[in-house]
Amino acid sequence: MNNKNKRFLIALLRFHGDIVLTIPMISEIKRNFPNAVIDFLVYEGTGAILHDDPRINNILEANYSSKSNFLMRIVKEIKLLRELKSSNYDYGVFLTTQWRMALMARCLGKAKTAGVDDTKRKKSGWVDSFSAIFPEAGKKHIIERNLSSLEALDLEVNFNRIESKIFISKNTVDSVKELIKDYSIGKKYCVLHPVSRREVKQWKKEYFVEVIDYFSNKGFKVVMSSGPEISEITYLNEIESMCKTKLINLGGKTSLIQLAELIKNAHFFIALDSVASHLGAAVGARGLALFGPSKVENWRPWSEDISVISRSNKEELCSLHGHLEGKRRQCLCYISSQRVINEIGKLIN
Known part of the structure; x- marks a missing residue:
């Protein structure tokens, strides 16, 4: 296995509880690449539950679309996109379906990226923004859906031993x-x-x-x-x-x-x-x-x-x-x- 320091971005723009359900992804990434560098992109304030986790390199924050004036939002979004572009990620996982996710994925350049197969996002502008598309949950748990995004990027995932333990300092x-x-x-x-x-x-x-x-x-x-x-x-x-x-x-x-x-x-x-x-x-x-x-x-x-x-x-x-x-x-x-x-x-x- 190539133990090069692979760089991962996990992007999830939703609520605190949704962030907790991404923790098994961290364990699986580290199992595939023990030296992986993992960044998260979340809404402002929702990444607090990850602050004690030593496996996380950086927590980037995006503005809520409805909570800032248009001009300020554009300025901050451009700054964020530039930061993503310069971070040289090898992999990007986009777990929610806002259109801004497609633009963020395109900013990752040559990185392998995965986006959600959503019924409202069937057009090429969405599908073509990612290297791979993974299915929505259906009757499965959201944790299993999240892990399937890693499968879409050709990582091995052990669904029989899902580790969801939270780190507390x-x-x-x-x-x-x-x-x-x-x-x-x-x-x-x-x-x-x-x-x-x-x-x-x-x-x-x-x-x-x-x-x-x-x-x-x-x-x-x-x-x-x-x-x-x-x-x-x-x-x-x-x-x-x-x-x-x-x-x-x-x-x-x-x-x-x-x-x-x-x-x-x-x-x-x-x-x-x-x-x-x-x-x-x-x-x-x-x-x-x-x-x-x-x-x-x-x-x-x-x-x-x-x-x-x-x-x-x-x-x-x-x-x-x-x-x-x-x-x-x-x-x-x-x-x-x-x-x-x-x-x-x-x-x-």
Whole structure:
């Protein structure tokens, strides 16, 4: 095998949870090329979960298209394209289907590149921008789809031993120990991450309250977590105000990598279809994920230690959302708090 320092670019312009699902790609690239240099291209702020990973050389950031004025966006995009062009990559993997990905792939020059075979991207302007096209997930997991992009570039991929472990530095471990000490969390605790970036993936606040009160009365320290957004912190504060028992509200107080370490040492966690579920899988935690509109076969946490409650289409549509169109009618209202309590009981017993 040629152990030359092959240079890889993995480009994924989506959300934090999607970034977690690329970690097995790093392991497979390193298995093929132990000395590979791996760069990531992600949206601003979404690469934080990779900061502790020593296998990553550099994390490049792209602007969200809708979050900057047109002129500033063009200037930054040109600067980014020039940086990509001068980086002399040997391989480029483009995991999302924005048209800017095609332009970025063309900037890599002689590099072997792979793009997604998307139903809306059948024209030559897309297909001809890449050396190879790999299929969308279909009924496979997104992790398997991501790995198939490496197969399209003629790398060997071991689908029977997918390594999805997240790297957590000693500094992060120590900071979480201090957090646990400062908030008197102790050892018998669970983590609830009751927020998702998309409203259609939310569960009822009242149900979270019932679950929190139940496990608090069972002797668990219940820790709630969220991102730094004001809307998420406010949501957690509202849940806390409704509880009859005390909890530890860490809304906005942890980084994603700290959250991963916190979940790792918990007795269990409960989360929605969000980054927290994927973090739980990546650290080998036990837990429960609640799914509504997302396809479970594509997006479930990659772990046998995490249960999933999902809509089977046998449940009745609720009165609040059943009349709505599209994904909004696939709400989580059909999941009762007792069902969640029972499922966690199976996990911890």
